Amino acid sequence: MLLRETIRFFSQHRTLYCYLCLSLWIFLLIAGMYKYISTADSQSIFSAHQYQPFAVEDEMTKLKKLQTDCNPYRTIVRKDDGGIFDEWKLQGVIMLTRHGDRGPMAHVRGINTIDCGAGRQTNVLLNKYRTFLLNTTVNAPAGHYIYNKNGPFHNFPLLPAFSKACLLGQLTYNGIAQMLQLGDLLRSTYAHSLGLLGKPILAPKLLNTTQSQTTYPPEEIIIYSTRYRRTFQSAMALMYAFLPERWLSLNLQESHSLAFCFADCACPKADQLSNLLAKEFAQELNKHPTVAAVVQWIGSNVLQNPTPKMQPLEVRDAILSLICHNAQLPCRRSAPYYMGTTDNDRTTVTTTESNDLINIDQDDNNVNSAVNMVQGDSQSNRIIDPDSDAMDSEIEGCVEASHVTALMSYTQWQGKREAQHKLSRQQGLLRAYGLIRNIVNHMLKIISDNKVKFVLYSGHDRTFQFLLTALGIFKPTENGHLPKMSYFIPYASRIAFEVYKSDAGNGDNAEYYFRVINNGQDITRMIEFCEGGRSLRINKNARGSKADLCPIENIIRFIHDDYFTLFNATNQKDACSMQKNNEF
Template identity: 30%
Template sequence: MKLSSQHRALYCYLILSVWIFLLIAGMYKYIGNEDGTAAVKSTENEISRGSSVKILKPDIKTRRIFHLCNPPEEISVGSEGQVPSNNLSLEAILIFLRHGDRGPLSHVRNVSTVNCAVDLSGVDHDRTVRQLQQLLHNASSPQLMGPFHGFPLLPPFGGECQLGQLTAVGAAQMLKSGTILRHTYGDRLGFGNGSLAPEDILVYSTKYRRTVQSTLAFLAGLLPPEDLQKAVLHESQSLAFCFNDCACAAAEQLRRGQTAAGVAHLHSHPAVARLVKQAAAVALERPPGGGTGPEKEPDTDPRLLQDALLTYVCHAAPLPCADDSCLRMEQVTGLAAYLAWECRQQSHSPPIRRSSLLRAYGLVRAVVAQLVRVVSERRPRVAVFSGHDRTLEYLAGALGLEWPQPRYGARFVIEVYRGRDRESHQTLPRARDFFLRLVGDGRDLTPHTSFCRQRQLCPIESIIRFLHEDYFAPFNASNFKDACMGKG
């Protein structure tokens, strides 16, 4: 009896210990500070020793970082084209893009081990590449490339991951995005029936190879070959597409303030700052021929570090190691949680909003000009602006939208509709008959714009009035020049 009682006590102790362990593990898994600090604290001093672990697939804890990768097999149509009324005809679409998957912008350790042409699950990668090559071969014309005639049409389809260059996966992303939008809008805008003229297609790209190739891949999916032959690429000198409204002293001052605030904010989260420094020392390396002077500190910009880490994560490569120290996925997800939280905070920041208003003014002005053309001339039918994450961030901020960090291949569409019931009674088009929908990555953002709150359809007059009457209200100014010089 005495032995049995001892055994019962031992069993109870073991069961209680296991229960406490599982409870603690569950708390660490499901409970954490929203700004990512808790996730970071548990890993800040735990860079693992030995070989790195192969990343197999996303799970509940890593979905945020994998969301930024935007694998081709997960790209699908959302609420694009879904209007609440049948008495509307689609007149035009304006599409704003971030380029597809690319190599890192900074020198990454052991990048030669990363296969940037990895065949993702669920995608017939070889078929996609062949389709893209054939489409561009059939559709290529002397005028298509415009000022980019010296650029290669496609990225290399080998496994090498080149610094800042579009990958084969990136080309597949853009082709997929163009294809789903063609199925959504093509019949309604007359794609492939001979009704499109060259003046109906307007395409701009920044001067980087990755954006030009992304544009071509997207157009190859969006337009039939006979319509793609009518397109001409135009160059934007600025990633903000500011055209003639670029120079702005106040915007530069706000940028410097943002940089300083970001550094201060990072240092106010010591756990995150230590993680960034440790992870950067492992993931980043100095470029060859960096000089013989003192070794520089690894870059401690968390956004640049996340960009580097995406090279490994998005291509299912082992996380990097240095001096037998390897990064762990928990550190990557902790960094992503912090940056996502910071992005949400910035969306409510008045300085960030003012900066976006100034940076995006030239683009918003160009958008309104094209919308006015659609009303008066019914063209262009399709306008494409192929840029970068900052392009979409500035535009979203200027329009008052809360949109997370744009992922690879992100798309933002402005749909232009006209009321059908008024067409037969009105000879001359009127702005009051035209409406907008704004859709970001398949999500209807129309009710969240600063000038069209809580509305499913936005009268086109609202964005025109916003540009001419309300745009510079946060600066207590009436025009771009005064706002940029601080003359309120």
């Protein structure tokens, strides 16, 4: 009976039945589309998991790992550096360092809100350094401490202009703290072993003085620096913590090239190789549109003057200025300016004019003008707080951890490819020839007259990359394994060539070896002419750990006989000459 009534009801209300079925179908269609859109949105072009070759780790975990490129103060510790080996004596150390933490190389939005200070943990050593400078140097009108010795660095400031600022390309107080920590490490590692704590020499009385002056043999310590404030200030801070009693007697020599090539800089082929590599990796980005979209998104949020086609390394440097100082990742509003900002103010923020750039080697007046420029409109340049109600418009989007890890993963992948590229090896050999030749000359001075004790090159990340590439560090091992070394060089990095003499022989029978320590890691056996059986493995301590020593003859033979073999040449002139067919 009930079934009969139901059938009769539907037969009389067919129109209602059709409407119900149609409504149900529309509901299911909308629900399905909403689920599809949500899934697609979670896998947007800004997701780090969109391209597995470049991001495979948990995003937030990897974001924390990115601070290793910043080389935080607490991570600068002694590892394999130095060593007292039975029957071996340390004769000298030749060291290359990268400058400490610096401001970004391009204008970053809100950079004036970021604290780039040293932090409370480093105040003791930093305060000692500032007190020392106050008592021993000229205090300029702006309150800065000036290096008043004659020479290429005369009137250079010894400290950054402001204690918490991140100025364009300038060393920060955090960078000063890093170099002080590194110098303190070197003091505990090398000062006593090299005999650098000996008594000074009593010098004759100087004019206008009533007391005799004390000095040290000037040939024992040699310091080179490029003519950038960040490398000069880094070298002076390091040397204060390393040898404060010798600081006043130090003399710095200028390197006109970041490669420290000295008299061997002219090389047309190296310039051409650099252009070819830049062109190839720029084209490589076009093959990864997802990465290109991430680069543009981050760059448009972070950089004050973004361009239509930004390069990953340019954006990487900008985002590191936030990560290294624990700053908040920025957001962008749909409206390009704040309440009360005029169209003229907005134009000032987004245009690129010649006065936006500063020469980081000029005096403090230019530095101050750059600071005023960056801080001129603090609201239009600051990083937006997503919870802030400072604007009426809604948030258009934020730079997220997934975006940053995607960018960093791609640049690491690109860096590995560049490190192992045959053109990079050729460029590294040509660029680093002058530096390696200078290192070998100092090695020979160390073992011949025993007067040179410590040599310092205060340089840049590219200096490291050229040197490590020329030494074959990034080449696959004999087993075909790739080295576990990053192509990117952290701030305040160090690479030391430690020269040892065997106690077994004397005079002409003495044996001299060296080993190479990169940021506390012994990489001697990774060097092309020291790998395998070409090095001597000795006992490092009673617990059975080993150390590798490479004969100095190997690096001498390398620089004189084998260096230009890859170019089918025997000298730099032939290796640097341009080939007509532009083939390498």
